[in-house]
Amino acid sequence: MRQAKILLVVIGLMTVATGNGPAWNIKVIANPSVKGDRVSIRELKNVYLGKASALSDGTPIEPVLARRGMAHEAFLKQCLDQSNEQLQLYYRGLVFSGKGSMPKEVNSDAEMVAYVARTRNAIGYVSADANTDGVRTLNIESPASRKLVTRIEPEYPDILRANRIGGVVRLEVTIAANGTVQAVEILGGNPILAEAAETAVRKWIYAPARSQTTLEVTIPFEAR
Amino acid sequence: MRFRLTTTLIAILPLLAAGSLVLRAQEIKIAGRPLEVHGSFSQGFMYTNQNNYLTDNTTSGSFGLTDGSLNLNYQIFNKLRVGAQVYDRKIGAIGRGTVQLDWALVDYRMKDWMGFRAGKVKTVLGLYNDTQDSEFLHTWALLPQSIYPVDLRESYIAHTGGDIYGDIPLKKLGTLSYTAYAGQRPNDLTGGYAYALGAYVPTIHVTSYTGLQVGQDVRWATPVSGLLLGASHQSQDVNGKGIMFNWAVLGIPDGSPFREGTVRDFTNQFYVQYQHRKLRIDGEYRRYWRNHSLYFNNATTPFNIASDSRSWYIAGAYRLHKRLEVGAYHSRYYADWNQTHNFRVETFTGSGDPPDNHIFDWTLTARVDLASYWNVKIEGHFMDGYGSPDSVHGFYQPQNPNGFQRTTNLLVVRTGFNF
Numbered sequence: 001m002r003q004a005k006i007l008l009v010v011i012g013l014m015t016v017a018t019g020n021g022p023a024w025n026i027k028v029i030a031n032p033s034v035k036g037d038r039v040s041i042r043e044l045k046n047v048y049l050g051k052a053s054a055l056s057d058g059t060p061i062e063p064v065l066a067r068r069g070m071a072h073e074a075f076l077k078q079c080l081d082q083s084n085e086q087l088q089l090y091y092r093g094l095v096f097s098g099k100g101s102m103p104k105e106v107n108s109d110a111e112m113v114a115y116v117a118r119t120r121n122a123i124g125y126v127s128a129d130a131n132t133d134g135v136r137t138l139n140i141e142s143p144a145s146r147k148l149v150t151r152i153e154p155e156y157p158d159i160l161r162a163n164r165i166g167g168v169v170r171l172e173v174t175i176a177a178n179g180t181v182q183a184v185e186i187l188g189g190n191p192i193l194a195e196a197a198e199t200a201v202r203k204w205i206y207a208p209a210r211s212q213t214t215l216e217v218t219i220p221f222e223a224r
Numbered sequence: 225m226r227f228r229l230t231t232t233l234i235a236i237l238p239l240l241a242a243g244s245l246v247l248r249a250q251e252i253k254i255a256g257r258p259l260e261v262h263g264s265f266s267q268g269f270m271y272t273n274q275n276n277y278l279t280d281n282t283t284s285g286s287f288g289l290t291d292g293s294l295n296l297n298y299q300i301f302n303k304l305r306v307g308a309q310v311y312d313r314k315i316g317a318i319g320r321g322t323v324q325l326d327w328a329l330v331d332y333r334m335k336d337w338m339g340f341r342a343g344k345v346k347t348v349l350g351l352y353n354d355t356q357d358s359e360f361l362h363t364w365a366l367l368p369q370s371i372y373p374v375d376l377r378e379s380y381i382a383h384t385g386g387d388i389y390g391d392i393p394l395k396k397l398g399t400l401s402y403t404a405y406a407g408q409r410p411n412d413l414t415g416g417y418a419y420a421l422g423a424y425v426p427t428i429h430v431t432s433y434t435g436l437q438v439g440q441d442v443r444w445a446t447p448v449s450g451l452l453l454g455a456s457h458q459s460q461d462v463n464g465k466g467i468m469f470n471w472a473v474l475g476i477p478d479g480s481p482f483r484e485g486t487v488r489d490f491t492n493q494f495y496v497q498y499q500h501r502k503l504r505i506d507g508e509y510r511r512y513w514r515n516h517s518l519y520f521n522n523a524t525t526p527f528n529i530a531s532d533s534r535s536w537y538i539a540g541a542y543r544l545h546k547r548l549e550v551g552a553y554h555s556r557y558y559a560d561w562n563q564t565h566n567f568r569v570e571t572f573t574g575s576g577d578p579p580d581n582h583i584f585d586w587t588l589t590a591r592v593d594l595a596s597y598w599n600v601k602i603e604g605h606f607m608d609g610y611g612s613p614d615s616v617h618g619f620y621q622p623q624n625p626n627g628f629q630r631t632t633n634l635l636v637v638r639t640g641f642n643f
Contacts, residue, residue: 051391051399051445052336053302060302081449083502085546088596092642093361095262097346097354098307098327101297102260 026074027168027220029113029135031122035059038139039123044079047123049090050100064115064124065103071112071127079125079140128168137220146175146215147207154200156221157192165190166223169197175213179206193221260297266290266359266640275610275632276623278374279316279419282634288316289638291357293326305331311357316623317423318375320414326357327382337390344384348403348441349456350493350508353380358642363504363541363551363591365603365638370535370557370583371493371510373617375416380458380491383407383437399445406438409460416616421466423622424613426473428466428482435462435486443495450499458491468521480521487515487528502543506553509536511561533615534561547593555585559612579609579630583617598641605634 028039036057046052047063054060066072068084076082082090094100104122106112109130116122117134126132160166169189174182181202186194197219206213252259268289272282280288295309311326313319329343346354355361356372366374385407392400411434412418418430443454464484468476495508512533517526535558541551559581589603610619610628619628 046391046393046399051401052393053333054336062302081501083543085543085593085596086499089361092262093355093358095260095297096264096293096295096309096358096361096642098295098309098329098331098341099346099354101299101305101307104258 025128026071026078026125027128027130027132027218028123028125028138028140029116029132030124030138031116031118031120032134032136033120034061034123034136034138036138037136038141040141041079044140045081048080048103050094060121062119062122063103064112064119064122065105066109066112066125067105067107069108069127071109071125071130075125132220132222137222139218139220146179146209146213148204149179149207150203150205152200152203154193154196154219154221157196160190160192160221161223164223166221167193169194169219169221171197171201171217171219173201173204173215173217175206175209175215177209177211179208181206182212187216190221193219197221254298257299261295262297262643263292263294264358264360264640264642265292266638268365268636268638271635273633274629275619277618277632277634279318279416279423279620279623281623286316288314289636290314290321291319291359293357295326303333305333307331313357315374317419318414318416322414324410335390337392339389341387341389342385344382345387345405345407346382347380347405347437347439347458348387348389349380349439349458349491350441350510351454351495351497351506356381359601359638360599360640360642363549363601364539364553364587364589365601365636366587366605368508368537368539368553368555368587369585369618370537370555371508373416375419375616375618378410378412378415379417381410383409385437396447398447401443401445403441404439406436409434409437409462416620420614420616420620423620426471427469429469430464430466432466433462433464433484435460439491452495452497452499454495456491456493456495460489461486462489462516471520474520476521482521483519485517485519485526487517487530489514489516504541506539507537510534531559531614532561534558541589549591549593551589551591553585553587555583555587557583557585557611557615557617559615559617577609579628580612582609583611583615583619584608597643598639600639601637603636603638605632605636607632607634 036055036059039055043055047061076084076087080087091102095102106115109126112124112126113130113132113135116124167190170187172185172187176182181204184198184201186198201217269287270277270282270289271285274283276282280286291313293309293311295307297307299305308328309326310323312321312323314321325344327344327346329341329345331339331341333339348354350371352367352372356367383405385405387403387405389403394400411432413430418433421428421430437458437460439458441456443452445452466482468480468482469478491510491512493508493510498505515528515530517528519526537553537555539551539553541549543549563581586606587603589601591599591601593599608631611617613621
């Protein structure tokens, strides 16, 4: 059993390491008080730049910022489209002109998870492989997202759940104009989890659009 | 070379550096919420090849470019914040090195689309009016002086009154941000205007210079990532008082009262900013229309003086390295747009616009970030023209008693700390 567990973890790590295509190598996390299971890039940008104090569904949000690290760099690039220097100057401009204050800053993924876990309405981000016990993980909707009408949750394979093996699966999903899922390509993640995720996503139905869309979907499996 | 950096200011440098480390290391909390403490300090050196600049003897080199600030910010609860900042500057004869309350306010953000600020509030006008004092926020050692003249800072910097502001999401069309305000402008006795009236002969010692300001700003963060468009408007009703000296030529005895009042005074400003990764491009245009009445020695019939000044600049900056940013701008100031196009042409025999009606400035800058809290800037200005005697844009008669030369090259080296 122990050998099987190690094998599963090794296979999972290898698959993550060889994943290709655009990558969400971060997870957006939130305090359990935050409702909803996804957040858009636009919402994140507005919240982190002080333009909004709540998500679009009205959930109040307190953004938390990392000072440094891979997750911080990825978040800045993928979500805020700013460098760390630009963001710091933006915040200092607010502070020194009396227009706002600095968000809470933390030094590590562990500190981020701990702060978000104990702070009502807090939202933050960590590396994709960080332990996120005590917080919720939100799916990130890219700008090209289409509205999801029917979502089927993937089945968490018993053997992995029992061994507390989790992780994030990244899929490239091709959606037809009528909203059905045409194709799914696994970009990364534990292969067993990825198979479960692919099976579920093939049953998803999106809102119709003018043309076919391809987007990346990230599905977290949280080992508890 | 005059060396004006006082021992007090020298002492501030290590204190700020040490303070930065201490304050970063410790989180001051009141009722479970952090009390933010931030500050800044900058010191500059200016050298001009001809024409003394900014009320100092810059042709000999001058360290008369010093400022600093300290602020407190406290979020009482999610929607309510209080804060205050003190600021001090000494730029040649401007500022006089007296600490002043820069802003102090209560901010209640009822909704994202509507919030209120009350107290002494920094005025939103164009891209950089409310952040012009914080040199560390900018690529430049001196912001484009056509629109952000150091010597007229207090004309726009803040108002004591209130703001209504908000951010309105437009979904796929971006975000619209607005600010509307009304309040009393600072009583400006240490700025360039009061200095100029007090330094020229005949002389007016200004004892009061303030009035009501009302304005609006609208800026649109467009769907094009990094592209911002905006417009600002401000009207003001300024009242000035002073005492007259050396006006014997008009038969006015020393000590006679002087009074000044606005007939019509407005500023319109339009701006654009584009930021893409390491590149930033800014452009701003300002029209300042001023018609004011001057009352000498309790006269009931005033002299009315009107002017229509126009300014614009285009600036580009690129970050070559985490620690190095380079940039350039071209800035144009016309003291009176009508003089440019009408009657002054017949009295000026040179080519183009007369140099006593404009200041054109080509600027090159390198900004080195030695650390996140410490930068050094080296900047070259290549200026044509010196503006009119009442322009209050850097060039003053008392420091240039033999008249002005048409061109001025200015070197600015400035270093700043912030925490």
